[in-house]
Amino acid sequence: EASGHIRNTAGSAVTHEQKSKRWNVLKQAALRGALQAGQIGVHYQPVVAVKGHRIVSLEALARWHHPQLGEIPPGEFIPVAERTGLIVPLGQFVLRSACEQVMRWEQEGVPTVGVAVNVSPAQLEVENFAEQVRRILRDTGMPPHKLALELTESTFIANLPRHTQTLEQLRAAGVRVQIDDFGTGYSSLAYLRRLPIDAIKIDRSFVRQLGVDATDEAIVAAIMAMARSLRLTVIAEGVETALQLDALARHDCEAAQGFYFSRPLEPERCRQLLLDMSERPSFTDTLRIQLA
Ligand code: C2E
Ligand code: MG
Ligand code: MG
Numbered sequence: 001e002a003s004g005h006i007r008n009t010a011g012s013a014v015t016h017e018q019k020s021k022r023w024n025v026l027k028q029a030a031l032r033g034a035l036q037a038g039q040i041g042v043h044y045q046p047v048v049a050v051k052g053h054r055i056v057s058l059e060a061l062a063r064w065h066h067p068q069l070g071e072i073p074p075g076e077f078i079p080v081a082e083r084t085g086l087i088v089p090l091g092q093f094v095l096r097s098a099c100e101q102v103m104r105w106e107q108e109g110v111p112t113v114g115v116a117v118n119v120s121p122a123q124l125e126v127e128n129f130a131e132q133v134r135r136i137l138r139d140t141g142m143p144p145h146k147l148a149l150e151l152t153e154s155t156f157i158a159n160l161p162r163h164t165q166t167l168e169q170l171r172a173a174g175v176r177v178q179i180d181d182f183g184t185g186y187s188s189l190a191y192l193r194r195l196p197i198d199a200i201k202i203d204r205s206f207v208r209q210l211g212v213d214a215t216d217e218a219i220v221a222a223i224m225a226m227a228r229s230l231r232l233t234v235i236a237e238g239v240e241t242a243l244q245l246d247a248l249a250r251h252d253c254e255a256a257q258g259f260y261f262s263r264p265l266e267p268e269r270c271r272q273l274l275l276d277m278s279e280r281p282s283f284t285d286t287l288r289i290q291l292a
């Protein structure tokens with residue numbers, strides 16, 4: 001036992017597999033601790049109307065402020081949360097925080113818009129997910145139509161009928177549902193038609209070359225045609241240039257989200273932006289916030 005421990009700290013007797021397992025246990029423990037210690041926060045990225053550049057909504061994005069490591073990006077900790085089930089409490093936390101934030105702004109007289117929150121497949125698996133969402137809406141006073149839930153296409157592969165039912169309950173309550181990272185999964189028309197959704201977000205991989213590459217423009221045109229026939233709103237993700245925005249306008253895409261307008265902002269900066277936007281006629285100047 002003791003000699004085993006010594007050999008382990010020396011590293012020699014520990015297999016690569018064991019190491020990676022223990023590393024994962026450490027990450028999981030750190031994330032659990034972070035949730036309890038209040039190190040998880042929420043930033044907000046504006047979603048902007050392609051015509052007129054009004055802010056139409058915000059996307060809530062989880063942030064981990066680690067006391068020693070600084071900001072840990074969601075790409076690092078969301079997969080850990082998903083593997084370990086911690087995504088359920090984390091997702092609940094983000095959802096509640098976003099609703100509380102919007103309602104606090106409303107009470108302070110900050111003109112608010114809706115907020116979109118990412119939902120992982122494991123959250124939909126929770127038996128009473130719809131009820132939990134409704135409880136958060138009740139507790140915070142958030143009007144259901146101001147909340148959108150973002151799900152990826154892969155969410156629906158595993159358990160389509162039950163998920164569809166859950167989402168239908170939420171939509172009946174007024175909550176909006178949108179497909180995130182659209183185009184990266186099984187985007188078949190037949191399946192989209194069956195889903196109770198209001199909007200799709202074009203994945204940024206199709207936006208990157210917009211205005212430069214004709215193939216991407218053709219893909220966006222096809223997505224727009226499909227969305228129109230299904231009466232879905234379209235939001236483009238990852239918009240970084242005026243060229244991309246022009247192409248989206250040509251295809252009558254309704255809304256855009258990306259660094260061209262603003263990075264995800266900490267709550268205080270987002271609050272200031274919402275206030276500025278309500279006072280200025282020139283939305284474009286106000287909106288082009290570039291953070292380092
Ligand atoms: P997502 O839901 O597709 O969110 C959009 C991501 O794109 C965000 O990354 C945002 O910062 C980034 N982004 C926005 N505009 C641009 C742009 O112009 N260029 C580029 N290159 N990126 C842009 P972020 O915040 O790092 O989040 C990454 C992913 O982590 C999210 O992708 C989402 O899938 C996941 N995530 C974040 N917060 C949560 C959460 O609370 N719950 C769940 N389940 N997943 C979350
Ligand atoms: Mg999203
Ligand atoms: Mg997502």
Ligand code: MG
Binds near residue numbers: 180181201237
């Ligand atoms: Mg996305």
